[in-house]
Amino acid sequence: MCGIVGYVGKNNAVDIIFKGLKKLEYRGYDSAGIAIIIDKKLEIKRSVGKLCNLGAMLDKNPISADIGIGHTRWATHGRPSEENAHPHTDPTKSVVVVHNGIIENYIELRNKLKKGIQEFQSETDTEVIAHLVKKHYKNNLLSAVQKTLCELKGSYALGIVCSEEPDKIICARQDAPLIIGVGKGENFIASDIPALLPYTRNMIFLENGDIAEITAEKIIIKDIKNNIRNRGVKNIRWDAVQAEKDGYKHFMLKEIFEQPRTIEDTFRGRIYPDEGRVYIEEIELEEKYIKDISNIYVVGCGTAYHAGLVSKFLFESFAKIPTEVDIASEFRYREPILNEKTLIIVISQSGETADTLAALRLARSKGCRTIAVCNVVGSSISREAMNVIYTHCGPEIGVASTKAFTGQLTAVYILALDWGCKRGKLTNKELRKYLKELWEIPLKISEFLKNANDVCNIAKIFAQKKHKRDFLYLGRHINYPIALEGALKLKELSYIHAEGYAAGEMKHGPIALIDESMPIVAIVIKKSKVYTKMISNIEEAKARGGTIILVSDKNNKEIAAKSEHIIYIPQTDEFVSPLMTVIPLQLLAYYTSVLLGCDVDQPRNLAKSVTVE
Ligand code: AGP
Secondary structure: OOEEEEEEEOOOHHHHHHHHHHHOHHHOOOEEEEEEEEOOEEEEEEEEOOHHHHHHHHHHOOOOOOEEEEEEEOOOOOOOOOOOOOOEEOOOOOEEEEEEEEEOOHHHHHHHHHHOOOOOOOOOOOHHHHHHHHHHOOOOHHHHHHHHHHHOOEEEEEEEEEOOEEEEEEEEEEOOOOEEEEOOOEEEEEOOHHHOOOOOOEEEEOOOOEEEEEOOOOEEEEOOOOOEOOOOOEEOOOOHHHHHOOOOOOHHHHHHHHHHHHHHHHHOOOEEOOOOEEOOOOOOOOHHHHHHOOEEEEEEOHHHHHHHHHHHHHHHHHOOOOEEEEEHHHHOOOOOOOOOOEEEEEEEOOOOOHHHHHHHHHHHHOOOEEEEEEOOOOOHHHHHOOEEEEOOOOOOOOOOOOHHHHHHHHHHHHHHHHHHHHOOOOOHHHHHHHHHHHHHHHHHHHHHHOOHHHHHHHHHHHOOHHHOOEEEEEEOHHHHHHHHHHHHHHHHHHOOEEEEEEHHHHHHOHHHHOOOOOEEEEEEOOOOOOHHHHHHHHHHHHHOOOEEEEEEEOOOHHHHHHOOEEEEEOOOOHHHOHHHHHHHHHHHHHHHHHHOOOOOOOOOOOOOOOOOO
16 A cells, blocks of 8 residues: 655655655555655655665755655556656646555546647556646646546545645545644645654544645645535544554454455456456456466465465356466476466465465466466566566555455456456356455455454454364365465464365364364355255264354354354355455454464564565
């Protein structure tokens, strides 16, 4: 997620903005920049890499002003570079913009503007905003921004200044956080609380559709139609560390709760359920190639590998493409049979996992087309793959992967639907149905997360000493990989041994393990074709004294008799259910880890990215 800081007042904007951006470094970024207005002229400094590079620029040629905006960029459109770093201006360099979010229709808007011979300096979606504001500017910056926002589709937190009106910042918010810091004779804007805490604890949290005009003395909030909107001032009591975690106790919990938004950010601009349309701008595979794909290998490690296992069900069911999934460290040494019609998909949150990178290079050496599902723009894997579909999850700070996993599931789900349609294996009606199922997931997860405490209560029961030995996680079909993922989460966070198993395999050995001291977590989805089989497996485990924890659809009343510990989740179609069933398992692992006093965000022996073999 990008970081935004703005200032207008009696002190030095450059100093306040730079320090504010440093407070937002934890959000992750690949470039930074700052724009100020001096004597009604814009001055812009931008740099790639760490903020210290921008700091060095500012130290070399110190500048100061009483108004400015700054930005740390987490690249989504356009590689990390100085040209793509924010702030962005219009061709006359009178309007300057910083942006967090995704403008879905920026290509369409660029093409329209290009017809007006507007040259663009960057590959970003953001630059088009500066051009539009300038186009609409008739001596009223607020009105020009309101007209511009009418043309934008997507998400944005915006900070805008203009050399024609050097005493004001215009900011706007749609599906990306933006806060106003209220000072005395000075006012601030920021993406997040930590940037403002050193200067004020009085903050206004903008809502979707808010547009604010801010000067040193005044804050006016309106909507796109110029109606006044009233927003209260909140006094924030957090300390800086709490603020970085948005008030959550750990980054992992914050990232679990971010998933409704990160899933939405990952499908935003790529799926249109009502039209039955998928549009993945970054994937340049000809339709003929998609129709001719003979088979797919999906390769990854750990949680990313589990996302690959889910993708097998999607590529085979939706697109009818034979799909094999492999652990990267196995794939790279077993001389897989590959040919030019084999498509290789590598999945990696960090884009730096050594085994996954090596698997990608092996695939390319065999002449295979390659696609990366990746969360980090400019990472090795994203640069070396021929195509990349980015999961727009923002930096994942917790070592245990949560929001990146559901972002990966979202990406492969969209790819499978797109290819199923292009290969004539899905009707448009079916496509619209499955797209709608995905569209509704963020709201269903938000609904479920309101009851997260129910999961904490179950964790309290099982985190006690007598249950600390082993857990068994059972699932079938597309939720078998979720049983594996749930077990991995518990292992890596609470150091309790846990094993994920295909429920149908229980009788082939693991059932010997089951007794009163073994908790069994079972995922059972009512609308699944293996529902009754799953119920039988649960009965078998119960008959041997196992303590069952069920994850099941909330209107599945018959399941209530099967266990005293049930985590009810909103009902979803089976193919999209992994995005839902994994959430309670993430929470179960998180709360268990906290109750056992483990280091949730940095579990022992683990690294966020395994860049060595
Ligand atoms: C997941 O919780 C783990 N942190 C780990 O398995 C991780 O998924 C694996 O190392 C792959 O990392 P990547 O997605 O960055 O390639």
